Amino acid sequence: MRVERDGPAVTERAAAVPRRGRPRSEQSRLAILDATTELLLEHGLAGASMDAVAERAGVSKATIYRWWPSKEALALEAVYRAWKGEEPSQIDTGSLRGDLRAMLVPWVRRVRERPYGRVIAALVTEAQTDPTFEEQYRTRFVEPRREQGRAAFARAAARGEIPTGVDVDVALDMLYGPLYHRLLHRHAPLNDRFVADVIDAVLRSLAR
Amino acid sequence: MRVERDGPAVTERAAAVPRRGRPRSEQSRLAILDATTELLLEHGLAGASMDAVAERAGVSKATIYRWWPSKEALALEAVYRAWKGEEPSQIDTGSLRGDLRAMLVPWVRRVRERPYGRVIAALVTEAQTDPTFEEQYRTRFVEPRREQGRAAFARAAARGEIPTGVDVDVALDMLYGPLYHRLLHRHAPLNDRFVADVIDAVLRSLAR
Amino acid sequence: MRVERDGPAVTERAAAVPRRGRPRSEQSRLAILDATTELLLEHGLAGASMDAVAERAGVSKATIYRWWPSKEALALEAVYRAWKGEEPSQIDTGSLRGDLRAMLVPWVRRVRERPYGRVIAALVTEAQTDPTFEEQYRTRFVEPRREQGRAAFARAAARGEIPTGVDVDVALDMLYGPLYHRLLHRHAPLNDRFVADVIDAVLRSLAR
Amino acid sequence: MRVERDGPAVTERAAAVPRRGRPRSEQSRLAILDATTELLLEHGLAGASMDAVAERAGVSKATIYRWWPSKEALALEAVYRAWKGEEPSQIDTGSLRGDLRAMLVPWVRRVRERPYGRVIAALVTEAQTDPTFEEQYRTRFVEPRREQGRAAFARAAARGEIPTGVDVDVALDMLYGPLYHRLLHRHAPLNDRFVADVIDAVLRSLAR
DNA sequence: CGGTAATCGAGACGGTACGTCATGTCTTACA
DNA sequence: TGTAAGACATGACGTACCGTCTCGATTACCG
Numbered sequence: 001m002r003v004e005r006d007g008p009a010v011t012e013r014a015a016a017v018p019r020r021g022r023p024r025s026e027q028s029r030l031a032i033l034d035a036t037t038e039l040l041l042e043h044g045l046a047g048a049s050m051d052a053v054a055e056r057a058g059v060s061k062a063t064i065y066r067w068w069p070s071k072e073a074l075a076l077e078a079v080y081r082a083w084k085g086e087e088p089s090q091i092d093t094g095s096l097r098g099d100l101r102a103m104l105v106p107w108v109r110r111v112r113e114r115p116y117g118r119v120i121a122a123l124v125t126e127a128q129t130d131p132t133f134e135e136q137y138r139t140r141f142v143e144p145r146r147e148q149g150r151a152a153f154a155r156a157a158a159r160g161e162i163p164t165g166v167d168v169d170v171a172l173d174m175l176y177g178p179l180y181h182r183l184l185h186r187h188a189p190l191n192d193r194f195v196a197d198v199i200d201a202v203l204r205s206l207a208r
Numbered sequence: 209m210r211v212e213r214d215g216p217a218v219t220e221r222a223a224a225v226p227r228r229g230r231p232r233s234e235q236s237r238l239a240i241l242d243a244t245t246e247l248l249l250e251h252g253l254a255g256a257s258m259d260a261v262a263e264r265a266g267v268s269k270a271t272i273y274r275w276w277p278s279k280e281a282l283a284l285e286a287v288y289r290a291w292k293g294e295e296p297s298q299i300d301t302g303s304l305r306g307d308l309r310a311m312l313v314p315w316v317r318r319v320r321e322r323p324y325g326r327v328i329a330a331l332v333t334e335a336q337t338d339p340t341f342e343e344q345y346r347t348r349f350v351e352p353r354r355e356q357g358r359a360a361f362a363r364a365a366a367r368g369e370i371p372t373g374v375d376v377d378v379a380l381d382m383l384y385g386p387l388y389h390r391l392l393h394r395h396a397p398l399n400d401r402f403v404a405d406v407i408d409a410v411l412r413s414l415a416r
Numbered sequence: 417m418r419v420e421r422d423g424p425a426v427t428e429r430a431a432a433v434p435r436r437g438r439p440r441s442e443q444s445r446l447a448i449l450d451a452t453t454e455l456l457l458e459h460g461l462a463g464a465s466m467d468a469v470a471e472r473a474g475v476s477k478a479t480i481y482r483w484w485p486s487k488e489a490l491a492l493e494a495v496y497r498a499w500k501g502e503e504p505s506q507i508d509t510g511s512l513r514g515d516l517r518a519m520l521v522p523w524v525r526r527v528r529e530r531p532y533g534r535v536i537a538a539l540v541t542e543a544q545t546d547p548t549f550e551e552q553y554r555t556r557f558v559e560p561r562r563e564q565g566r567a568a569f570a571r572a573a574a575r576g577e578i579p580t581g582v583d584v585d586v587a588l589d590m591l592y593g594p595l596y597h598r599l600l601h602r603h604a605p606l607n608d609r610f611v612a613d614v615i616d617a618v619l620r621s622l623a624r
Numbered sequence: 625m626r627v628e629r630d631g632p633a634v635t636e637r638a639a640a641v642p643r644r645g646r647p648r649s650e651q652s653r654l655a656i657l658d659a660t661t662e663l664l665l666e667h668g669l670a671g672a673s674m675d676a677v678a679e680r681a682g683v684s685k686a687t688i689y690r691w692w693p694s695k696e697a698l699a700l701e702a703v704y705r706a707w708k709g710e711e712p713s714q715i716d717t718g719s720l721r722g723d724l725r726a727m728l729v730p731w732v733r734r735v736r737e738r739p740y741g742r743v744i745a746a747l748v749t750e751a752q753t754d755p756t757f758e759e760q761y762r763t764r765f766v767e768p769r770r771e772q773g774r775a776a777f778a779r780a781a782a783r784g785e786i787p788t789g790v791d792v793d794v795a796l797d798m799l800y801g802p803l804y805h806r807l808l809h810r811h812a813p814l815n816d817r818f819v820a821d822v823i824d825a826v827l828r829s830l831a832r
Numbered sequence: 833c834g835g836t837a838a839t840c841g842a843g844a845c846g847g848t849a850c851g852t853c854a855t856g857t858c859t860t861a862c863a
Numbered sequence: 864t865g866t867a868a869g870a871c872a873t874g875a876c877g878t879a880c881c882g883t884c885t886c887g888a889t890t891a892c893c894g
Binding site: 643644646647673686695 | 874875876877878879880884885886887888
């Protein structure tokens with residue numbers, strides 16, 4: 001994310017190599033991300049202006065642009081950070097149904113509690129146009145969950161719960177696809193019941 | 209779409225009631241929609257400016273704003289019109305698999321031939337924020353296809369192809385959801401093969 | 417003013433030569449002029465739009481443009497008509513002071529009773545740019561009064577009230593100039609008292 | 625003119641108090657004023673667009689609107705600045721006639737050399753409608769000259785050149801009024817000869 | 833402890849698009 | 864032919880946001 005002038009990327013947290021000059025203000029960084037998250041959830045990406053972020057964070061616009069190359073990149077990181085906190089990282093319930101439920105139910109609950117759909121749609125839209133952004137988006141929002149899913153299916157196969165030769169990518173799309181579909185199109189409720197129905201259907205489709 | 213001053217909405221084509229005053233220029237209307245479609249596909253919604261549409265259509269901006277309340281509304285109608293043309297309206301192949309294929313394969317081909325994903329993502333994003341727009345979007349892009357799908361499932365049930373009590377809305381989300389998912393996230397190919405896999409999985413999940 | 421297509425100018429009132437086609441609607445003409453006058457006095461020239469005139473007059477814009485070439489020309493005629501009504505046409509009081517008072521006092525009263533200053537300023541401004549308009553303006557608003565003034569001075573000279581060789585044009589500018597000055601700059605009251613002061617000063621300046 | 629956020633108005637030239645933030649570009653400010661002046665003289669106020677000013681000054685429209693609230697306000701300051709340069713500030717020739725000549729002759733010459741009449745008419749027109757603008761106009765274009773005039777008359781009275789009890793405001797209107805009258809109505813030449821005639825007449829009118 | 837270097841705040845700037853509005857022309861149906 | 868209705872091209876308006884920039888002030892380290 002960061003535009004590095006010298007040395008390796010240090011988006012997350014720099015190793016404690018003492019640098020010359022005034023160090024980056026951690027307080028500003030957090031204020032920016034918090035302000036961005038709030039504004040995104042309140043007004044969406046289009047309605048959240050950099051001037052507003054700067055003002056709410058008590059920070060200058062130049063500071064923001066020093067560390068994030070664009071509004072979209074900032075939004076990406078802000079949402080990622082807000083999201084990451086409650087994500088269940090280690091999942092292994094012992095059954096495929098349990099694993100899938102443990103993956104999908106928290107996602108749905110998170111997405112329902114605040115208007116994340118609007119922000120996610122905007123990020124997805126931006127990813128269609130900007131390849132750099134697309135890669136960032138995929139690395140943070142898509143791949144981790146797919147990897148988690150692949151691991152769950154692999155464990156299920158090892159347990160003999162599902163036949164070998166299952167196309168896991170298709171299966172994952174049939175799990176996440178419907179959820180995103182209801183999130184973005186809002187034509188029908190996105191709740192635990194729907195998650196259960198989707199998981200049931202996928203499991204049935206695998207059972208021969 | 210049109211801002212009607214008196215009488216019922218006549219977005220599509222007005223009945224031939226002779227009105228006073230200079231009639232709307234059909235030529236301008238089409239030029240605007242065509243120009244919009246092209247610019248959307250070339251640059252996306254954010255990159256397509258109203259000034260550019262006006263210039264390419266050989267039309268004044270005021271004329272555009274007379275008939276469409278916003279850029280997004282114009283984009284919606286332009287994409288809808290470009291889309292509608294090749295849509296298979298009447299589908300009844302005699303089997304559920306055939307019907308679903310007839311619905312989904314053309315959709316996938318259409319979506320692949322030009323960068324519609326970018327535009328659809330932008331429309332979906334706008335729908336998250338503007339309720340009026342959301343309704344327009346749903347009426348034109350979501351509901352017709354769902355209605356078509358419900359009819360196909362109803363015929364299949366009547367034929368005894370599928371059990372009674374199938375939750376059709378869930379089934380439709382499991383068909384369209386994965387397609388939209390690959391369209392918007394682009395993590396894996398969206399092709400006829402994938403359509404077949406998805407249909408197979410859904411049919412298997414219904415077979416008890 | 418009128419754009420004549422065939423035949424002589426008939427701005428004032430056409431001779432009753434029977435013409436082909438539907439005759440001009442006298443009612444519309446008056447409604448347009450009245451509406452224009454009212455809008456000019458309410459909002460000034462810039463704030464009075466042709467659409468507003470058309471609407472208030474219950475007339476179509478095309479009708480206005482058929483008879484007047486521009487908004488300014490219409491305003492000119494409207495103000496002229498509103499003005500002309502109360503103008504004292506024949507003046508001969510027997511003394512120069514009396515004649516001047518008879519010329520200037522009604523002018524001042526008229527100009528004070530409604531916000532004519534704003535409209536006159538706008539007409540003067542337009543006259544600076546458009547030569548055709550300037551000539552119209554001068555013919556209607558400047559020359560008649562100057563001619564009247566010249567006649568008054570001529571009678572005074574004939575009576576021996578003032579010396580021969582008086583530069584009447586300068587004298588007239590010293591009478592009307594201060595009035596317009598206060599009308600347009602509004603730095604000091606424009607009332608009967610001021611008129612008397614100006615006339616007194618001019619007469620004193622002529623007395624040798 | 626400037627919209628001051630904190631502290632006193634500093635339209636003219638800010639005292640050298642070091643402020644935070646990027647300082648205002650003096651170069652841009654001058655370029656804007658110069659471009660405005662030229663466009664005003666070439667095309668008048670109505671014909672001088674903000675887009676044209678921005679382009680000619682090599683400046684963005686937003687920059688102009690940051691410092692001037694409207695086109696008219698910008699025009700006012702531009703004309704004022706162009707005007708002020710050659711104004712004789714200190715006048716005391718020893719005689720009232722000399723003082724008046726020193727005031728009026730440069731004014732007439734200035735006004736004749738370029739089409740200022742058109743611009744002044746437009747400013748006067750605007751002042752009729754916008755009270756804020758009117759005050760700005762009066763402060764810059766009317767009051768300074770009247771104050772100068774009052775001082776000249778006061779000196780003349782102190783010298784015994786004119787009687788006591790002269791109504792100076794009337795006298796000033798009889799001096800400037802005719803000049804503005806010829807400037808704006810253009811019915812007769814506005815030259816040094818006319819200035820001399822007007823001054824003569826006013827002085828005669830004061831000599832009992 | 834003074835110098836060096838980077839960050840931060842404030843905020844002006846060029847650029848670009850937005851959506852609105854007014855002028856004056858044109859097209860149709862009706863009188 | 865004149866008129867009402869109203870669509871249209873043209874083009875200016877004033878606003879908002881983006882991303883860059885120029886300052887002076889601040890906060891570290893390093894010699």
